[in-house]
Amino acid sequence: MKLRLPCLCLLAVVCATTGFASKEKPVIGLSLDTLKEERWQRDRDTFTAKVESLGGKVIVQSANGDDTRQVRDIEALISRGIDVLVIVPHNGEALNRAVKAAKEAKIPVIAYDRLIMNCDIDLYLTFDNVKVGELQAKYVADHLPEGRAARVVRVFGAPTDNNAKLFKQGQDNVVNPLVAAGKINLVFEDWAQDWKPENAKKIVNAAITRNGKEIDAIIASADSVAGGVVQALLEEGIAGKVIVTGQDADLAACRRILRGTQTMTIYKPLKKLADYAAIAAIDLAKGNKISFTATIDNGFKKVPAVFQDVISVDKDNMQATVIADGFQKASDLK
């Protein structure tokens, strides 16, 4: 897999050992930013099932997008005597103190899907987030209008999520040369706080108020925000006429793609990530070796990391990808 993230160096599969004692039935704390989006429910369920199949137990906390609550959740998990802590941070900059408290209690920490900055984490597991952004923008680049610049709006994700910056970085890699070549005109762009559809809808409303309805494509960074984007387009009577990107292959997004109101999404095989995290969590709890394929600098150290690959999906390959993998059922998509 090609990786072009800053401060990241590819290694052969490398193994590291931890100094923690072997546990009979490890207890893993899972602290989630939110469970409101479909993908995180699936991550939780897959991770929990795998940990249980390996003889462990999971205690789940969800912070509902609130930093203070997530810190409290983590403190509560630590005081319940968990063996390993797995975190999907709401804000990758705000959890250093909580991670420090876990490490002081000798609890290894895994950052799940989103990086936590400037602290001592043991492992970071995610997807190739730069490639996600590149594939979103490439879809638009492959469908440019003839003889004029495409009018493109971008709706980025939560500014508190390091991934949102990586998705933008990937989009920039593809879009910036096309802007320079006069093939794309970026007419409006903004960040959707907390990845909320209602915030994305407001961004599209503002884009239309300022520039009118002549939009060729909206690069939405994920399916959650794409939901709000499509709602705004439906209200303006132009849904289906504008390319809309997304990410996650959520059920609602796959349905929109088949109906034609959203154009593409990115399929991220969550099972690979969740299973890997579960195996690593149990290994860390038992003091076994954990394997990783890269490292990434989080400002504190070079964190051992694993990046899973992603797939671009539209209505033409949905059957061969999302449905064939059992990620969504064909019967649910009718």
Ligand code: BGC
């Ligand atoms: C994840 C995406 C998700 C977004 C909103 C990002 O960090 O990588 O898969 O759509 O958060 O929850």
